[in-house]
Amino acid sequence: MKRRNFIKNTSKAGVALSFLGVYACKENTPPKSSSEEKIDTFTPFFKLSLAQWSVHKLIWEEKLDPMDFAKKAKEWGFEGLEYVSQLYTKEIEKRGNNSEAIISLAEDLKKVSDQYHMKNQIMMVDLQGDENLLVTPNVEHRKKAIENHKVWIDATAVLGCESMRINLFGSNDEAVWKENAIASLTELSDYAASKNVNVIVENHGYLSSNAAIMAEVMKIVNKPNCGTLPDFGNFCLKREGNELWGTPCIEEYDIYKGVEELMPFAKGVSAKSFNFDESGNETSIDFYKMMKIVKDAGFNGFVGVEYEGETLSEEKGILATKELLLKVAKQLNTSTNKTKA
Structure with missing residues (x-):
């Protein structure tokens, strides 16, 4: 060839x-x-943040440095951060236990969150004793509580969080509670407006968990930077021995009705979880029903994972809650598409 x-x-x-x-x-x-x-190609209708209370045992019992919160949340696939003030008590004490120490802490936390490209979303402020009584009939104590919270508004602004979460404790008399809640929220919201910070209230026990009353207060205050943080699991109106925490709940507000009533004012959502079954569903809260309420309200902001269970480790509980939220989001997306078709 x-x-x-x-x-x-x-x-x-x-x-x-x-x-x-x-x-x-x-x-x-x-x-x-x-x-x-x-x-x-699926994208949920919300963004995911991690509530720092989900790792309070890791911090208090297993010596996780709270300054590493952004790093851990990033590793677990979260985008936003929800800080808890009481988890930094020792850090604040080391820095002098004063207003300057709180601001210094916020500056350093901002540096860490920037390093990991995380979005600072909420600072949850839990002060101690009289410092936390924003609805007390004791005028002197209430004024002191307001001034103490203003320092944390400053810190929230430095940290770059959108919102500061407060508690409305100090009275179980409905008339007194409403009057002082309106007064305290109005003053704090006015102060926070100049800092571009929202002041938000979580249903966190007793009258703050009566969503109808809370919604009434929000309508009266009527400020764009004053809102709510609906929590799936904090609707206990009364506990044994009239304790705030730690004893069995003997009177509870309807959790689904409560979230629905609080959603029109929501600046965030706290997806509280406790235990899971073999299918990965929460055993005491219908997450599909809850997230449908959230979606139907037109909410598309951050949903915070807040695991408080005892069966799983905090890490496994956090990831189980995150997985459940994403599963439910897909189910809701499929249901919406079928309805449109």
């Missing part, structure tokens, strides 16, 4: 083999199923 014909015939064979090879590769590559394509 002449060299020219040999090259010609070899070239034809090579082209044929190349074609067959490409065809074979296509045949052996399984196509993506429609469900896989949906998973790849």
Whole structure:
């Protein structure tokens, strides 16, 4: 065979083999199923943040440095951070236990969150004793509580959080509670407005967990930077021995009705969880029902994971809650698409 014909015939064979090879590769590559394509492109209607209370045992019992909160949340796949003031008590004491110490802490936490490209979302402020009584009939104590919270508004602004969460404790008399709640929220919201900070209230026990009354207060205050932080699990109106925490709840507000009533004023949502069944569902709270309420309210901001269970470790509980939220978001997305079709 002449060299020219040999090259010609070899070239034809090579082209044929190349074609067959490409065809074979296509045949052996399984196509993506429609469900896989949906998973790849799915985006939930909310963003995920981590409530620092979810790791309070890791901090208090296992010596996790609270300054590493942003790092841990990033590792677990969260975008936003919800800080808890009482988890930094020792750090504040080390820095002098004064207003300057609180601001210094906020500055350093901001540096860490920036390092990990995390969004600072909420500072949850839990002060001690008379410092926390924003609805007390004791005028002197209430004024002191307001001034103490103003320092934390300053720190919240330095940290770059959108909101500061407060507690409305100090009275269980409905008339007194409402009057002082309105007064304290109005003064704090006015102060926070100049700092571009929202002042938000969580349903956190007793009258603050009566969503109808809370909604009434929000309507009266009527300020764009004053709102709520609906929590899925904090609707206990009364506990044994009239304790605030730690004893069995003997009177509870309807949790689904409560979240629905608080959502029109929501600046965030706290997805509280305790225990899970074999299918990964929360055993005491219907997350699908809750998140449908959240979605139907038009909310598309941050939903914070707040695990408080005893069965799983804090890390496993956090990840289980996150997984459940994403599963429910997909179910709601599918349900919405079917309705539109």
